[in-house]
Amino acid sequence: MSPRARRTAGFTLIEILVALFIFLAGVSGILALMTTGLALHRDGLQLGRATRQLDDVAATLARELAAGRHVDGAGDLVDLEPRRLADGTWLSARLRPARGEEPPVAEVRLAGSAGGLAGARPVLLVLPEGLPPALELERLRAARQRAPGAGNP
Numbered sequence: 001m002s003p004r005a006r007r008t009a010g011f012t013l014i015e016i017l018v019a020l021f022i023f024l025a026g027v028s029g030i031l032a033l034m035t036t037g038l039a040l041h042r043d044g045l046q047l048g049r050a051t052r053q054l055d056d057v058a059a060t061l062a063r064e065l066a067a068g069r070h071v072d073g074a075g076d077l078v079d080l081e082p083r084r085l086a087d088g089t090w091l092s093a094r095l096r097p098a099r100g101e102e103p104p105v106a107e108v109r110l111a112g113s114a115g116g117l118a119g120a121r122p123v124l125l126v127l128p129e130g131l132p133p134a135l136e137l138e139r140l141r142a143a144r145q146r147a148p149g150a151g152n153p
Helices: 003-008 013-066 133-146
Strands: 080-084 090-096 105-111 123-126
Touching: 013 090, 013 105, 013 123
Parallel strands: none
Antiparallel strands: 080 090, 090 105, 105 123
């Protein structure tokens, strides 16, 4: 083999470095996509867990309101004190009564600690229409007694 033929066979160091650079750029891009995908997966799991918790909170509030809890003597809704759920998440809720055509709403906040409730983003849950029949009757009686010139039923 002549010395000239030996020089032209194979790759130069520059060609190998360029190919290695292209390969590493591709691998780093794939790793970046994997970390982004894992972060999105984690966010989806957390969102699913929060949705299940909110469903549980809505069902619990509906049961408690139907049982007459969170309603004072005048039939007005009373806010929930912050409490810890079974999984360690903290919950607070501010109950808003129905206004005109709007149904009653609970402004629910979930956080990992009691101190985090103030900064948590509120989620509005629509509560069941109306109060339990006995409480609704009491509310009507109280409203009639407060009205000027109204007779007792």
